Amino acid sequence: MLQRTSSVANIHIDTIAFSSIFEIGDSCLIQGFSRALAVQREAEYFDAHEGNFAAYPIFSEPIPLLPIDEVITIQTTQLNPIIKVQNIDIIGVSSSSVVHIGNSGNISMEARVKHIRQVYPKNRTSQG
Incomplete structure (x- = not known):
């Protein structure tokens, strides 16, 4: 791993939410994981039995990680092994995201989102 020193004079982050991380310093492993069901409905309706990730194959299918078989020479x-930054201004960090200042060994990030749109059939009138 390349060893460099990171120097940041000022950092401002408005919001960090939903299992996100703000890391200062070196790390050996960063592993982020996020899954979500995004349901858009034409009518307001909530079913207390919703939210079963196992019902959707997208959350259990393996992600194909193809091996890198190319020879890379660097x-x-x-x-000057110092990275200097005066100001960092971030509006928001969300959904298992990572803001990291420092050296990293291995990083693995995964996000799975199932988008569902539920609308009325075209021939239905607004009166029901």
Whole structure:
């Protein structure tokens, strides 16, 4: 892993939500995972039995990770191994996202979202 020093004078984050992380310093492993059901309905309706991720295959299907079989040759010269940033301004960090200042060993991030749209049939009138 490349070793560099990160220098940030000022950082401002308005909102960090839903299992997100703000990390300062080096880390060996960052592993983020998020899943969500996004239901859009034409009528307001809530069913207390909704939200079963197992009912949707998208949440259990394996993600194909193809092996990298290319030979990659990298030569780097770090004349100044310090990354200097004056200001970082972030509006929001959400849904298992990570803001990380520092060195990272391994990073694995996964997000799965099932979008469902429920609308009335075209021939239905607004009176029911």
